[in-house]
Amino acid sequence: MIPASFDYVRASSLDEALETLSEHGEEAKVLAGGQSLLPLLRLRLAYPGTLVDLGRVEELRGVADRGDHVLIGAMTTHYEVATSPVVREHCPLVALATATVADPAVRHRGTFGGSLAHADPAGDLPAVARALDMEFVARSPEGERVIPAADFFLDYLETALDPGEILTGIRVPKLGPGWGFHYEKFHRTAQAWAIVGVAAAVRRSGGAVEEARVALTNMGPVPVRATGVEQAVRGADLGANGALRAAAERADEDADPPSDLHARPDYRRHLARVLTHRALVAAAGAA
């Protein structure tokens, strides 16, 4: 398809981008890697008057070790995130999930922040953000604020970011030693969205689960934290047959799965339970 006409501004700094955004108000839209926005434009599902391209804003790029957390610049590409030694060492779940995003071409163009700010519940990163309690750093002309993941995703493709605000970076807390991770993605083709995905982090002590974090991709308009599973799995004996499976049965408790061409809700619920079990097993095994 052919997009409707729009103005294009390539910002060279964050301040310039913020200034342009405030100038154009709600008419303007931020362009990061373009892997989600451009298809929307081409299908004429979005008609922004102005695109503010952050592609040349170097300060928004890169990964930094900040002691208790890792800061990932919003414009860091998926490829850069997935291959970053810092991310791999301190946030393996992020590296695992990011490596499953779409295909190599998309991973080299698409950005970590762009994907999260787009807030597609079928995207792989929102669930990871919820599981790890990431924090979203946003800047506006008024200054900087930090939004916890639990408050960031408001609805389908809707976040807590204000129109004049730009997501600059994401803080990923280091969980520390003893954790194992897994991202279980179920999709029909390599490039297709996840029908259901499960992000899991498990800390074990000896043969039992001490603590777990589980969140689901594409099981509702926003990523779903499977708190029921997290409670049920605490203390589960890994040697006992069926303990993880029983906990995983609670995976879809708080879900509101969509119905689409690839899966109806009852199937998605079933998948969430099966895949959560597999994610728990894998994460616990890797711990």
Next chain:
Amino acid sequence: MTEQLDAGVVARQIKESDVLGGPGGGREVGRARRRKEDARLVTGRSQWTDNIQLPGMLYVAFLRSPMAHARITRVDTSVARTQPGVVAVFSGQDFAAEQGSLPCAWPVSEDIVIPDHPPMAVSEVRYVGEAVACVVATDRYKAADALDAIEIDYEPLDAVTDMTAALDEGSPKVHEAGNKAFTWTFAQGDIEAAFRDAAVRVERTFVQQRLIPSAMEPRAVVAQTDGDAFTLHSATQIPHILRVMLALTTGIPEHKLRVVAPDVGGGFGSKLQVTAEEVLCLLITRRLGKPVKWTESRSEGNLTVHHGRDQLQRISVAADADGRIRGVKVDLLADMGAYLMLVTPGVPLLGAFMYSGIYKMDAYDFTCTGVFTTKMPTDAYRGAGRPEATFAIERIVDELAAELGMDPIELRRRNWIQHTEFPYTTVCGLTYDSGNYEAATERALALFGYDKLRAEQADRREREDPVQLGIGVSTYTEMCGLAPSRVLGSLSYGAGGWEHASVRVLPTGKVEVVTGTSPHGQGHETAWSQIVADALGVPFEDVAVLHGDTSSSHKGMDTYGSRSLVVGGVAVVQACEKVKEKAKQVAAHLMEASPDDVEFTRGEFRVRGTGTSRTIQEIALATFAAHDLPDGFEPRLDADATFDPDNFSFPHGTHLCAVEVDTETGATRIRSYVAVDDVGNVVNPLIVEGQVHGGIAQGIAQALFEEAVHDADGNLLTTTMADYLLPSAADLPAYTTDRTETPATTNPLGVKGVGEAGTIASTPAVVNAVVDALRPYGVRDVPMPCTPERVWRALGQARTPQSTDGGLS
């Protein structure tokens, strides 16, 4: 394994020697030559329709119906005309007097209903995506923007989306004449006796889902005129047929219309069409006197490139207790969509003669009803009718094997035509000239490790492993090399099936071959060069192949139905023979010998028993100079040939597929895939390998991934690749391929065609494997595509006691 095969059949894969020298010692045919055309194609130095730029060119964008069925009550283009860059806006009314009706060249029965099919809808729309207006503007973007300013009022009419319901008395009608386009029947033998006397009868209904062809290059059209004559560039498979049809449709005299298919990026049948956009671009150019271009977007293509398959197949088989098949009955509903396009009604007929597959039987009964619905018309898509037929027979043979408790390979052995029985006239009346099903199957079984996989399957079943192993078999054959003009005529097809070639020998001894076939990715330039190199003894590099332009190639029937090599390649051989005969006259004259004493080997004419010789290049130059030619000799070596074979060709093979089905999630993973194809003699093993790989991918795509989905109102829901899932390399397994070579006896090259074989063979192999994996759970079918959700639901239904069907409809 090779030693066990019948003499004359050689199982072989691509070997080093194929690349370096060819098995025949310096012969080009049989050599895995890299394709001549690829360097320009992969470096972007090729001429696609969309990269043609002409001075003063205008761009066309089409407004398409958002409704599946509606009356057009008002059209207002006045605002659109005032938009920036807009040169003209047209609606159907503007073309009503001159646009004619898009042609259907295959009226399959006397009483067939062929509705009027205006390229641009005038008063009624019958599918979502039908063109209702267009903008012509100075650039593509302005044209697209101005579409929003066209106002059209529709009065909605009832959509007709279900073939079965469409035939009900009270169904809303797609056309005045009703929803039945035709019924076509064919019967051989005493079918009632066959079924009455049989010990076992199995009946199934299979759904051939609607598919959307996805060529790498979208359709594109460039039309231009010098005020008198017209040139149409189009991403088409059929420049020659298109020229005739456009002349008939638009009234532009045939000699004033040149059609060019430049480099074309795939078609798979979707560009075997006379499209509304081609006609309309010509009309617009005629109206405005300016060149115009239209290139479809992918989502526009999903809506309006003709769709494929979409049949409902009720098939039953009757067999003796020992498995001997007595008869097959087929009752088919075929969704035509809203109109009959170029060969829409003929597609199921191309399958009608293939439901007996490779098997011997006493009786056969076939009925097909073509049904109108308010959807995009269907038409040829890779295999056209034959994948559907092959799927049904290969699926039901596996079902029969399950019913009999017999190994599916063993059941096939008991029924297939033995290699000693060729030529064999099947129950459908086709004469299969050659084949060796035993050899291909033995080779496939060995490569696959059939027994070992069966043992693993038994073990997994025993252990109740959540991941079950399934093994699918497809021992297919197909009829291709679409040709015999007489046969096509007897089936009411509107044209013949011959093919034409011209061979021109240039003064320096280089050779130009003009072919009437129209490649769109197949590699004709390479294969034809190999054929000519051998026939005339000139270097491979010295041959150029011209194609796809009606001004340079005036005669042709184009490319589809795996016909190019089998018909067009043979025409090249025949033209070369004539060239050689002429050159021999000249050579004999120059060497002062009798032509009878002159022999020709590898480009050299030699007087037998002497050292005197002339190269073909020397003869070419001498003929050009024409100073010293035999008396009365016309000074040219060039020659034409038009070949019309007596029979179709019948490639065959055995495909085996092993899948792992995760019974918890329903996910299917292809674990191994073996294809042993017999496409007769092979001109270029590398090209054959490519065709087999791509073909299998497309067949697997139907089995597991692709499906055009409409809602109850007739809206296509799969307009983008996010919803219409095309598998990529990442989703497909590595294939193990091999060949047996049983030469065709019906053409001098001994070739059979390979363009469609992989697609025809693979779909049933995969679905048979999926069902085989689930059979212990009581599943007897999974409708295509066998998505994880469908597999999961089939399992759920089979586990529910009241379910008798096992499948998900």
